Amino acid sequence: MQRTDFSKMTCSIARTLDVIGEPWSPLILRDIWVGITRFEQLMADLEISRKVLTERLNHLVGHGVLERRPYDRRPRYEYVLTRKGAELVDLLMVMNGWGNKWLAGEAGPPVVYRHHACGEVGAVDLRCAGCGEPMHAHDVDPLPGPGAAG
Template sequence: MQRTSFAGMDCPIARALDALGEWWSLLILRDAFLGLTRFDDFQHSLGIAPNMLARRLKSLAEAGLLERHAYSHRPLRHEYRLTPAGRDVFPVLAALGAWGSRHATGGKVLVQLAGRADGAPIDPVLVDRRSGLPVTPETAEFRLGPDAGPAGGARAARIRLAERRNGDGVDAVPT
């Protein structure tokens, strides 16, 4: 089944999901941060079908998140290394992991983010670089940027309508 592309949407979240939205993609990137680089290693770690893994690796390379490097020429074999854009996904995975630890493991500590220097557990929080404040629904909101097109304006109007219905906008879901 062909999935819908979000590449043309005026939304950075939608465009990011175009590159990252398949769950296998995030798990492949997680494993790349753990040091895996080779097809067989990803396949063994994830238990993913070879054809699906090949598609996901190709997609991640096309999105500029992984680079292919030949490590054998007979037979031709590649390894996959994180690019700078791929490395920029680390805070997203850290936040997703923290959310999962709080809300999806039944209270079990299955994986911890830890400081490389001291090994102490880290509880990641997204912080605004300018103000130093945590980014939460109470301290921040999504607004249209200066380059948003007409579709973004229509979406913003639906969001404002939903905010008026809900009273505060925190629970508003755009349609």
């Protein structure tokens, strides 16, 4: 089945979905972020087929989100986040917060975050880079940017 190409759309959300919009990619990024970096480990943890994992890893490497690094003389690689990939993990942290709030159920959230700077367990909160105030959907007006379609 042919995937829809969102990369040419004049929308940063669509372009981001072109990179990580299929369900396996965010889970692969999550695993690599927490230290599961080798192909066989990823395959086992995600219970994903070799073919799908190979395709997803090649896609993420091709988009500069992951980097392949050899770990022995045979052609074996581990995968590490690039700077671009680490910034995508920030997006996953926000998604995790939403899931913790709305989908965790009575058992509570499966994952929480301890902040290195203060040592506290807390939630990720979106803030305005200009003033530091909370920045959520009801706090902003979407305006055309310089790359908006004519």
